[in-house]
Amino acid sequence: MISRPPVVPPESPTPPDCLKKQKAASLVLYVGLVLLALWVVRDFIAVMAWAGVIAIALWPLLHKVESSRWFTGRTTLIAAVLTSAIALLVVLPVGIGIAQALREAHDMSEWFKAVQENGIPLPDSIERLPFGVQQISAWWQANLAQPLRDSAAMKGLHSTTVMTFGRHFGARAAHAVVVFAFMLVTLFVIFQAGPRLSGSLLQGVRRGFGDDGAHLLERMAAAVRGTVSGLVVVGLGEGVLMGVAYCVTGLPHVALLASITAIAAMLPFCAPITFGLAALWLFSQGSVAGAIGLAGFGSVVVFIAEHFVRPVLIGNSTRLPFLLVLFGILGGAETFGLLGLFIGPALMTVLMVLWTDLVQ
Structure with missing residues (x-):
């Protein structure tokens, strides 16, 4: 006589309330694990x-x-x-x-x-x-x-x-x-x-937030890239121009002063401190004309760079108005330090995208 395997009754479907509770518990678990991981690598x-x-x-x-x-x-x-x-x-x-x-x-x-x-x-x-x-x-x-x-x-x-x-x-x-x-x-x-990282990141954002989230991430990356170009490239340009002025006015250690000026110029409104101190040194040495010329030339360079070149480089890549670019850089630096120089414009880009989606 052939024995038959016992018949297992089909599992009853999980009630909708239980499914909702399970999803909520999973979400809480995931968020807790992410926060714990961030705390470990803080x-x-x-x-x-x-x-x-x-x-x-x-x-x-x-x-x-x-x-x-x-x-x-x-x-x-x-x-x-x-x-x-x-x-x-x-x-x-x-x-x-x-x-x-x-x-x-x-x-x-x-x-x-x-x-x-x-x-x-x-x-x-x-x-x-x-x-x-x-x-x-x-x-x-x-x-x-x-x-x-x-x-x-x-x-x-x-x-x-x-x-x-x-x-x-x-x-x-x-x-x-x-x-x-x-x-x-x-x-x-x-x-x-390489590209595997960016591809997996965009794929994960699309799964979690859709195409709009992926587009927003790309806009934020463009904002960071434009801010780096606006700060670093313009800073290096100011350093080179002021290095020429340092050489013409007869200042010592031109390469060192130009490097310090370039680094200071990467921060908003910090370049006048360097060439201002250099002009004071020239004045203390009796070179009044050189001090006035250096201060005047540096003021013109900084004015053009800060009000025309840098906003164009950052604003064109992020499509942000000049005022949002300025507030993003200064507010980000005040909140997050040097890193905020790049985070601020990215957050302003998010604000601009959300505002555009709201009014359209």
């Missing part, structure tokens, strides 16, 4: 964000290089070359500054000793001022022209506050080096992933 979020900004800015270049028949299939080589180029762009100016500082260390030490023993003599340019000569001269003679060995300022240089500041500065510098190293590693991994 110290590296800024590193990944910086690497993402640089990768977005260089993504068109990466596509062009990969499409070349000489580099087809050599993603590791391309990633290594691009990452090394980024490292050199940062390390080279810092290295130039450190080398220049080391060369000037002996002269600065001798000047410091002379100031302690003899004070700082009154510059000849002060006597040629149209007004305020007596007041400035009296203050200078009372505070700077006397030997500074026993002054309160010199005593403060040897206080525990200055030593604590030095230790904090060293710790911050070491932390910056570590963060930069991790950022380079992250950037190398992103470049090595």
Whole structure:
């Protein structure tokens, strides 16, 4: 007699209420796991964000290089070359500054000793001022022209506050080096992933938010790319032009000053600080015409760059009005620091897209 397997009754369908509860519980679980993962990597979020900004800015270049028949299939080589180029762009100016500082260390030490023993003599340019000569001269003679060995300022240089500041500065510098190293590693991994990473990211956004979400993501990437072009390219251009002006006016260490000016020009309204200090130095050396010429030329360059060139580069790529570009850069920098310079315009792009969809 052949035994038959027991008949299993069909499972009853899950009630709709249970399905809703299961979906809600799954959503809560997913959100909790994502938040937990973000909390675990919280110290590296800024590193990944910086690497993402640089990768977005260089993504068109990466596509062009990969499409070349000489580099087809050599993603590791391309990633290594691009990452090394980024490292050199940062390390080279810092290295130039450190080398220049080391060369000037002996002269600065001798000047410091002379100031302690003899004070700082009154510059000849002060006597040629149209007004305020007596007041400035009296203050200078009372505070700077006397030997500074026993002054309160010199005593403060040897206080525990200055030593604590030095230790904090060293710790911050070491932390910056570590963060930069991790950022380079992250950037190398992103470049090595190449188009697969961008394709999977867009596919995931389309599944989760539809075509509108993918379009919004592309607009945000364009905003970041345009902001990088507007800040970095314009900053480098200002540095080159001001370097020529530094050379013409006879300032020392032109390469170092031009590099500092280029870095400062990448931040909104910071370039006048550098060429303003350079103009003051020329004025203190008696070169009144050079100081006025440098300040005037720098003001014209910054005015054109900040009000015409930079808004065009950023606004054309993001299709944002100038006011939103300005608010995005300044507000982002105030909220997120340097990283906010690039996050701010991207968020303004989201705001603009949402407003356009609302009024249409």
